[in-house]
Structures are given as structure tokens and as C-alpha cells.
Amino acid sequence: MKIDPTGPELAYVQVADDIAGRIERGELRTGDRLPPERELAGDYGVSYDTIRRAAEVLRERGLIRTVHGKGTFVA
Amino acid sequence: MKIDPTGPELAYVQVADDIAGRIERGELRTGDRLPPERELAGDYGVSYDTIRRAAEVLRERGLIRTVHGKGTFVA
DNA sequence: GGAAATTTGTTCGTATGTATA
DNA sequence: TTATACATACGAACAAATTTC
Numbered sequence: 001m002k003i004d005p006t007g008p009e010l011a012y013v014q015v016a017d018d019i020a021g022r023i024e025r026g027e028l029r030t031g032d033r034l035p036p037e038r039e040l041a042g043d044y045g046v047s048y049d050t051i052r053r054a055a056e057v058l059r060e061r062g063l064i065r066t067v068h069g070k071g072t073f074v075a
Numbered sequence: 076m077k078i079d080p081t082g083p084e085l086a087y088v089q090v091a092d093d094i095a096g097r098i099e100r101g102e103l104r105t106g107d108r109l110p111p112e113r114e115l116a117g118d119y120g121v122s123y124d125t126i127r128r129a130a131e132v133l134r135e136r137g138l139i140r141t142v143h144g145k146g147t148f149v150a
Numbered sequence: 151g152g153a154a155a156t157t158t159g160t161t162c163g164t165a166t167g168t169a170t171a
Numbered sequence: 172t173t174a175t176a177c178a179t180a181c182g183a184a185c186a187a188a189t190t191t192c
Contacts, residue, residue: 011176036161047177052163068162069184086180111157122181127159143158144188152192159187169177 002045011046012053018044019054023063023074034064034072077120086121087128093119094129098138098149109139109147 003014022028034040037055041048055072058064066072078089097103109115112130116123130147133139141147 010174038161049176049178053175066162067185069160069186071161080180085178113157116181124180124182128179141158142189144156144190146157146189154190154192156190157188159185161183161185163181163183165181166179167177168179169175171173171175 001043012050012057015040015044015046015050015054016057019058020061020063028074030074032074034074036071076118080121087125087132090115090119090121090125090129091132094133095136095138103149105149107149109149111146 001018003011003018007014009017019028019034028034035043037051038048041051044051055064055066059066063075064072065075076093078086078093080086082089094103094109103109110118112126113123116126119126130139130141134141138150139147140150
């Protein structure tokens with residue numbers, strides 16, 4: 001679940017693609033809550049900032065929605 | 076009691092060290108309850124987040140214990 | 151039992167400084 | 172110079188546990 005920070009792919013793109021893949025494969029389903037952003041940062045071995053960027057990408061794609069104080073959910 | 080945010084020492088370390096010093100000097104004794112975390116934040120002029128980090132350090136050192144809904148006590 | 155106040159716990163939102171490519 | 176990435180810190184919203192009346 002870790003990200004390769006040395007590869008040609010940007011870290012936040014790798015994270016976004018990984019989460020998108022989990023949604024597409026049905027590992028994450030509509031309404032499911034993702035782990036907290038700061039926990040995802042630890043899971044992927046990246047910074048909170050990188051998770052924020054990845055989440056922004058996924059929100060723009062309409063794959064997730066985020067609620068202040070509650071969490072991030074599969075759309 | 077305020078913290079120096081411009082110094083090289085991290086804010087949460089400064090807070091943890093200050094509270095540890097008060098315990099070591101006997102100003103705070105076993106069983107004493109500390110002020111609420113959000114009040115400590117105001118006292119030290121730092122954020123709740125910083126107090127939480129400081130408390131985590133002190134818990135790891137075994138100097139305090141925290142009870143949900145009750146408060147934080149000197150160990 | 152129930153409501154309110156107090157206090158800690160969790161989670162997202164934002165800003166800043168530093169390092170690197 | 173700009174964009175990426177990391178870490179710290181401050182702010183805001185939501186939730187749970189405890190006590191008291």
C-alpha cells in the first residue's frame with residue numbers, strides 16, 4: 001500500500017490512482033468511509049499534504065465526498 | 076507560561092517540558108488534575124493540537140494519565 | 151430517566167516554513 | 172521560478188464519556 005516516491009509518477013497521483021482502483025474493484029463501495037486523511041498518510045507513507053492533493057483529485061472526479069469533522073466517503 | 080513560537084524548540088516539546096518541570100518541582104502532585112486541554116491551550120498561547128501532542132509525550136513518559144470525559148491527571 | 155454542562159476524542163480545513171527537483 | 176512534498180501548527184466541526192441536577 002506504500003507509494004514509490006522515487007518513481008516518475010507523482011506521489012499524489014499514485015495515491016489517487018490507488019484509491020480509485022479500490023473503488024472500481026468494489027473494495028470500497030458507495031457510502032463507505034475511508035480512513036482518516038492523517039491515517040491514510042501513514043498507510044501510504046506520505047504526508048498529509050499529499051493525501052489532501054490526492055483527495056482533491058478524487059473529489060474532482062466525483063469519486064468521493066468529504067465532510068468537515070466527519071470523514072471522507074465513497075460517492 | 077507562554078511558549079516561544081520563534082525558537083528552534085518545537086512548540087509541543089516546550090509545553091511538555093514545562094509541564095514535566097512543574098511535576099518534578101512538586102507544583103503538580105500525583106492525582107492532581109490538570110486544567111482542561113482547551114484551557115491549557117489558552118494558558119500557553121498555543122493550539123489544542125499542540126496541547127494534544129504535548130500530552131501524548133507526557134503519557135509516553137508515564138507522567139500523566141488521561142480519562143475520556145474526566146480529565147488529565149498527574150500519574 | 152432525562153437534560154445540560156464539562157471534558158476528552160476524532161476528523162477535516164487552512165496556513166506557514168523548509169527542502170527538493 | 173514553480174510545483175511537489177514533508178512537518179508543524181492553528182482553527183473548526185463533530186462525537187463520546189462523565190458528572191450533576
